[in-house]
Amino acid sequence: MAVELDVFVGNTTIMDEEVYQLWLDGYTVNDAVKVRMEGGVMEECEASADVLLSDTMDQYRTFQMCERLLHSPSKLANQLLFQIPPNRQAMLIERYYAFDDAFVREVLGKKLSKGTKKDLDDIGAKTGVTLKSCRRQFDNFKRVFKVVEELKGPLVENIPPIMRLLLISGIMLPLFFFANHRFETGKRKLQYLTFQDFAFCAGQLISNWTVGAVDNMVEDMDVDLDKEFLQELKELKVLITDKDLLDQHKSLVCTALRGKTKAFNEMEANFKNLSRGLVNIAAKLTNTKDVRDFFIDLVEKFIEPCRSDRWTAADMRLYLTHYNNSAHILDTFKHQAVWDRYMVVIKSCIFKMYHD
């Protein structure tokens, strides 16, 4: 004795957001029912476990049928099979293309190829994201990248909705940026950084160091770094190569900092090292390879020494502010504009990356 078939089809497709999320998160039907029961839906609506199971099955079926359409979001809007109100469609797409930070962090900077797919199990185990969810997110990446690669073809027509997705998720841009410049993010030393940290840094780089940034074309978001600017960065070397300038800089900073922090002694002792580190990073950025190592360099050359000296975040803030400002007072230092454009990013990146 059993229910052999059980379907419910509404003219307007009924979709429960909660169940959708459970489905996206890769719960099995039975697990989803358990979660829902704990959520208290049953008491709310005088339902029994059977009813809940039947409803969950139905919804899962609906989502599975929809999944094909979600793979190319442009289809969802003009398909005829499901009548879904536009706001629901947006919700479906938005959630479907949402990413778990933990997952993105693992994928960040990795080559998006089949090799990684085999590692999905590992990522799942490491991050606690179910394999099904990992697969979906991974496939979403590949899907979007594929679209980008084939942009020239007829698929152009399919672009706008996906672009809309990107806008929504706010995740794709950093990902593109990272993938494009092949930033190194997987090293052990960088493991402590979350995706949010990287996403923030990417945002800083994009809005300050790219071509669009200089032209004040806010809507024109280009993710190529401004080559001229990178070239100009070489000029900053004078700050460390010119001994006078270096000493002058140091004394200005030290004067400003004296008595304001407990870590003053360490700061004074390390000033030259730290300054050299930062300026060298700037000078090397013309090399693509060194761009890749930007984050690891920041950590190795600056963050780690500071951390070993037990600077607090406030110390860091104080130090960098004065370090930046003092350079303006140096009479012989002519590259104020470049310096500022460089430091603005460096400062905010380090602030973000420096975890107490």
Added chain:
Amino acid sequence: MPGKLKVKIVAGRHLPVMDRASDLTDAFVEVKFGNTTFKTDVFPKSLNPQWNSEWFKFEVDDEDLQDEPLQVTVLDHDTYSANDAIGKVYIDIDPLLCSEAASVISGWFPIYDTIHGIRGEINVLVKVELFNDLNRFRQSSCGVKFFCTTSIPRCYRAAMVHGFVEELVVNEDPEYQWIDRIRSPRASNEARQRLISLMSGELQRKIGLKVLEMGGNAVVGYLQCFDLEGESGLVVRAIGTACTLDKLSSGSAPNTNTHMHPNTAPASNACNSPSKDGKEPVFGEDLTSSSGPPTPFRALPTTSSSPPPFSPSKPCSRQSSSSDTDLSLTPKTGMGSGGSVGKEAGPLKTLLRQQTQTALEQREFPFFTLTSFPPGFLLHVGGVVSARSVKLLDRIHNPALGNTRSYKLLDWNSVTADEPETRDAWWEEIRQEIKSHAKALGCHGVVGYSESTSICEEVCILSASGTAAILNPRYMREGCLDIGITDHRFEEPSPPSCGFCHIPYDELNMPFPAQLTYCYHCRRQKVPDVLFTTINLPQEAAVTGKGCLIQARLCRLKKKAQGEVNATAISNLLPFMEYELHTQLMNKLKLRSMNALFGLHIQISVGENMLLGLASATGVYLTALPAPGGIQIAGKTPGDLSNEHHILTIQKRINDTIAKNKELYQINPPKLFALDPEVFCGINMELTEEVVGSPIPEPRQRSRLFRSHSESSDELSELDLSHGKKDAFVLEIDDTDAVEDIHSLLTDAPTPTGFYSCNTEIMPGIYSWTSGVQMFTSVRVFRLSNANLTNQGLNKIFTDLCENLLKSFYFKLRSMIPCCLCQLNFAVAVPEEELIQVAVTAVAMTFDKDQAQEKPADKSTTKGGSETEEQLQFPMELCADASSANTQPSSKISGTVSLLTPAAKLCQNQLVMVLSPGVPESTNVSSRAASVDYGSFADRCSTWLELLRLKAHTIRRGSVKTSRRTQSLAHSVSSLEHCSPLPEGRSRSLRSNRSFRGSPVTVVKMTPLSFLPGTRIIKYLGIINMFFIRETTSLREEGGVSGFLHTFIAEVFAMVRAHVAALGGNAVVSYSMKECMLMENPNKNQAQCLINVSGDAVICVRETDQEPNPSMANIGQTCASGTDGAT
């Protein structure tokens, strides 16, 4: 006489990949009508081909136009092997043949394949040029309108109701032909689909001819069914009610109505809805008003080209005030002048009967498939009449087949059998029976009439049921709207709120024992204690509290048998089943403290080893009928103390349940006024003059159910279902069965708070619907694994199955609370030996909780005009925006936006502006705004597009400024309404652009009701009647039977919506799923399902809008009347 059919294939989209190598498709299209086929060019290597073909022209007979569907086949070209079919679209062009319906079919249709389901979409344009045919001997009936709606359609008035039309056509089922063994399942399915399409076309044409013969122009309540009789063939039959309908000139624009000039308006309002109370007799009010102020009514019939429909009061009032025949009793009663009226009813009634009988008796079958009626149409209701007959199926011999054109498709159309009995004769027999039952109830007509079959192997149960009634003959005679001298005689002196409850039969010569009392509402005439009907609750009926769904469910085991023996066994079981179902209904009705059932539908399904019975109805408490007595439990063996105790507890539970239900359904009938006149005064002001004493109600239980069974013979066995002369309703517990019965009685779970349910059009007691509508179909199949089940065990399983289904509806729809499930239509079947299938189609509608209690006090002020109000039998929107609705002139713009808004919000990129020259200024404004909106969106998109393009070309090159480009793009978009919303900027003709890719998919609402709350139907576009077969040989891969059926139902919905949208409509009303036949074979990984759906495609606008939405009616013919009204 020929017509010219023109077809253009525009484009395809989302096609499946047919060439694995290139991941693309080389698609072309074959367009076939009759024997003529055209082909488009191959559009190579695309999943979104643009054929933009020439116009393919077919010159054909209009007879063919009616019968044949247009067949569009999409194929993949293959140079080396045979072309692969992608799928087909069948387009019924019937709606184009009627001038008042759609004029063009244009839109995206899902490409359907019976094996793979929907595979992409195709944009097709269809037009018909029809030449008038004045040939008297023509075989076609173009122009006759068909409606599934079982009431007079909203934007028409019935000039005349001609009566019953029926027809059936038979053929051999392609699935059972020898050729089926050698052809593919796909070919077989397609042959079947095509044949059924042809047959229903033919059926419709033939019925149309009958209607024309009768002088009508429309069929209302058109009910078409398929009997798949297997080996013995395939029957397509239909019944309906022929009418002459007049289109209301412009119900939507009140100020165009000539007769609505200021001084008549108030008066007509007064007569349509009495100002004090809806319960007040309409005729009385009417008369007082006409005798009081200088009568404006006289002018009415002459000034108005289209006098208000269904308003018997107006002509009548004029009549009664001008003529003074001695037969005219109306003035007296109308004036409400005292108690003598009740006595006079007797002679009047006989007179009435004579008159109406002559009017109706000329008809062979005075049947009406309508379930809701214009006020005044229904005079008295007798009760339910039903007839069933068990038949053995054999080869069909239909003499009619000989002279019809043979189908080209089926040249193996060899009818060998010479069995004299035809399906026609079977139905004839049953209808005769129904007619005689109705007569026995003193009624001359049957309303709410329907027919159905249940087939298992070679046994077939034919069922027919309806409600015996006395009708106002005014609607059935020629020239009924001109005021005939005899008209007023038939005006019953009974108020409409209770008149239909008054017994139609002779008190002294009752057809069955029944307990009569004086009507609790008017006190003038006798009413029965319980009333069962198959119709909807009349709008004007006085009801106490709310209604609820009442179901009786029953399973009966039966031995497996063959042929005659089987048929005999079944027909022996039937009376017992009916009796038990009836008892259950009665008990449940009492338990809810109600006294009437509406929309009663009893379905008996036959399976190999069991019979299933399901009776559904909506229970209500009619104010006019006496309060139902309680239920008493009695033990057979007094003296047994434990038993006694047991009985007491049960009795208590029952009493508690009754009390609880009374509260739940808010049943607080007014107190008996004889006992407390003051209470009565307070409640019913206008009846205070009543002097008739109140008889003490003696609650007796009588059945109004009247039926019989015959087993392919004329033998007639009538059952007396009344329960003797017991004073109270007593259930005797003498065995375990009875205990079980009582338990099952009490196990019906109450509906959760916030939910109501009924199987009629609207829920009695709820009048304030809001616009939330969710139509759904749900199917469950239960497998009985235990072979030796008892009747009780089966009953329990079946009951649980139905109850659980309801529970899951409540759960699924919880977000709509407060809401009511309306038109809950259960269909049960026994597809295989151990399977029970229940399919439900219903609609959930939200309502306003606060206003749910009261009937709208003064309807005429809340609506645009009384004209529409009479049309709309159900008050829909309440006073909230009464003033705005009234003050709003039939304005020039409701704007492109109003109906697009839901879609437009998120899909700005898809908003397509259709601007026609001459559209008023403000429309332009709105569209301009929208374009700007879109522009900015395009802006954003293309920026991102650029971004990615740069990305793709990777690095190393100076970045390009994209801003200028996007700006110009945005500019071009906003300036060019016709241009495609895509950045690609493909400009197309306005025509194809309307529904081209990127354009929003029209939202099509579906409802099994005849209306959509909060909206007004402004145009009927034609009937939708579709039949689909789906088959799979990879059941597991498609998610098992559930996955398979889920997809299929969703596909059917999609195809219905697409057809409606292509006709220019935005809703389907009176939608129903007639058939859902699922056959599975999980072992072979196969399943097949047949679904038949029907409904009326309509354009509706929000009730507050004064005019049809231009973008809605963009099909070229903007509803002319609407625009006229504006100027």
